[in-house]
Amino acid sequence: MMGPGPSNVPDEVYAALGTKTIGHLDPYFITIMDEIKAQLQKLIKTSAKLTLPASGTGSAGMETCFVNLIEPGDDILILINGVFGMRMQDLATRLGANVDTLEFEWGTPVIVDAVKKKLDAKTYKIVAVVHAETSTGVRNPVAEIGALLAATDTIYLVDTVTSLGGIDVNMDGWGIDSLYSGTQKCLSCPPGLAPVAFSEKAVAALKGRKTKVPNWYLDLTMIIKYWEGHTRAYHHTAPVNMLYGLYQALDLILAEGLDNAFERHLENHRALVAGLEDLGLQMLVAEKYRLPMLNAVKVPDGVDEAGVRTALRMEHKIEIGAGLGPLAGKIWRIGLMGHTARPENVRRVLAALKTTLAR
Ligand SMILES: Cc1ncc(COP(=O)(O)O)c(C=O)c1O
Numbered sequence: 001m002m003g004p005g006p007s008n009v010p011d012e013v014y015a016a017l018g019t020k021t022i023g024h025l026d027p028y029f030i031t032i033m034d035e036i037k038a039q040l041q042k043l044i045k046t047s048a049k050l051t052l053p054a055s056g057t058g059s060a061g062m063e064t065c066f067v068n069l070i071e072p073g074d075d076i077l078i079l080i081n082g083v084f085g086m087r088m089q090d091l092a093t094r095l096g097a098n099v100d101t102l103e104f105e106w107g108t109p110v111i112v113d114a115v116k117k118k119l120d121a122k123t124y125k126i127v128a129v130v131h132a133e134t135s136t137g138v139r140n141p142v143a144e145i146g147a148l149l150a151a152t153d154t155i156y157l158v159d160t161v162t163s164l165g166g167i168d169v170n171m172d173g174w175g176i177d178s179l180y181s182g183t184q185k186c187l188s189c190p191p192g193l194a195p196v197a198f199s200e201k202a203v204a205a206l207k208g209r210k211t212k213v214p215n216w217y218l219d220l221t222m223i224i225k226y227w228e229g230h231t232r233a234y235h236h237t238a239p240v241n242m243l244y245g246l247y248q249a250l251d252l253i254l255a256e257g258l259d260n261a262f263e264r265h266l267e268n269h270r271a272l273v274a275g276l277e278d279l280g281l282q283m284l285v286a287e288k289y290r291l292p293m294l295n296a297v298k299v300p301d302g303v304d305e306a307g308v309r310t311a312l313r314m315e316h317k318i319e320i321g322a323g324l325g326p327l328a329g330k331i332w333r334i335g336l337m338g339h340t341a342r343p344e345n346v347r348r349v350l351a352a353l354k355t356t357l358a359r
Contacts (some may be wrong), residue, residue: 002349003321004134004294005162006184006191007337013189016248017241024238032247033227033238039250040195043164043258044179046171050198052227053246054180054218055239058161061180061194062091065157067215068198068206069126069178072096077124079110081140082133083324084159092128095214100124106326107136107296109289112144119148125205126155126178131169132162134185135324137285137296137333139167146175155202161185164195165253165338166265166293177202183242186265186293188338189249192242253338265292268341272334275350279357284331293341295334296327300357305329308356316352 001008022029033052040051054064066088070076076097078088081104092099102118104110110129119127127149131142142158149156157178160169165186171179177199184191198206198220206213206220213219217236225233253261269292273283276297284296299305305322309332312318321333334349 001319001340002345003319003335004333005335005337007186007188007335007340009188009190010252010339012252013245013248017245019241019244021240024240025232025234029240030232032243036243036247036250037227039254040197042254043250044169044171044197045173046197048171048197048199049228050203050220050224053193053195053243055236056194057191058180058182058194060218061161061182061196062088062159063215064194064196064218064220065178065180066091066095067218068213068220069155069157069202070095070097071209071211073098074125075122076100077102077118077127079115079129080104081108081110081136081138082106082130083135084130084133088128107138107284109138110140110145112141112148115145116148124154126157128157130159132167132291132294134162134294136327137291137294138289139291143174150175155205162291162294165261167262167291171197183246183249186338187249187253189245192239193246265336265341268336268343268346269295271343272336272346275346279350279354293335293337295336296331297334299330299332303357305332311356312352316348318349318352320349
């Protein structure tokens with residue numbers, strides 16, 4: 001699995017997923033939930049009490065953050081340089097927000113000075129950005145944008161679906177108020193859960209809403225009663241086995257150590273890029289802004305983009321991703337996410353590409 005997610009899942013996580021199901025209100029299960037919350041707080045680097053895995057994939061995490069924080073008429077700024085920023089715009093618009101956007105060329109990062117100018121001209125309730133733009137392989141300057149928002153009332157909302165577990169995510173250090181992620185990328189768990197975290201500022205905005213959260217399933221004011229406190233109240237049946245899987249996946253990452261996991265991603269990314277360049281291939285993104293876990297590679301002129309992917313899948317059992325939107329047909333996306341980020345996988349994909357491209 002060397003595409004943009006899901007990534008390879010370790011055997012320990014498969015074993016955890018297959019462990020016997022117990023009740024979602026069983027006291028033993030509640031202790032596991034509390035431990036998952038503590039694991040996520042370590043991974044995200046936050047003391048935010050409202051930290052939990054929402055039921056659903058990364059998009060459910062996005063919806064959780066947006067539906068709980070946005071009320072109709074709110075002024076929202078969305079920074080866009082790829083597909084996942086565009087989805088934020090779509091969602092905020094559906095919720096009746098006044099959405100302003102700042103758009104940047106796909107394959108390049110958000111420019112902090114342009115954000116500063118926009119913020120000098122207007123005050124926003126929320127500023128939202130994608131940390132790791134999976135559609136292009138660009139790392140956005142999340143810490144620098146956070147510094148612009150420090151000491152303001154603006155809520156800083158960040159998509160960490162692809163970044164979490166593969167590069168540093170420092171919620172408290174970077175002033176992030178609301179964050180969402182997904183399990184199937186650098187956490188190396190199958191798709192199905194979406195870690196989310198809300199700072200005190202974000203919780204205050206949630207509690208101060210004038211209107212009800214417009215989505216029943218993802219309403220944190222109700223979900224909190226299942227995830228916090230001495231007595232837990234049923235909201236929806238938690239995906240018990242998925243939570244076992246996440247518990248195990250997070251345990252593996254924390255046992256490895258965050259810095260070691262980040263270094264492993266970086267080293268394998270560097271080896272992959274060196275090998276791709278030896279094959280005469282070029283990267284889409286300038287070196288400074290590249291993501292280690294998502295490598296966007298330009299398709300050389302005259303090469304059958306889809307044909308290469310099919311050959312890798314059929315002949316070498318390797319899945320890589322295609323380009324999206326304006327980059328469709330122009331790039332391949334090679335993932336080195338979580339458990340996939342290993343030297344043997346780098347060697348395999350390079351050897352497979354060499355044979356296929358030569359043909
Ligand atoms: C940056 C980013 N945000 C959001 C999503 C949506 O997550 P999901 O497909 O798990 O719903 C993805 C999925 O690829 C993503 O890469």
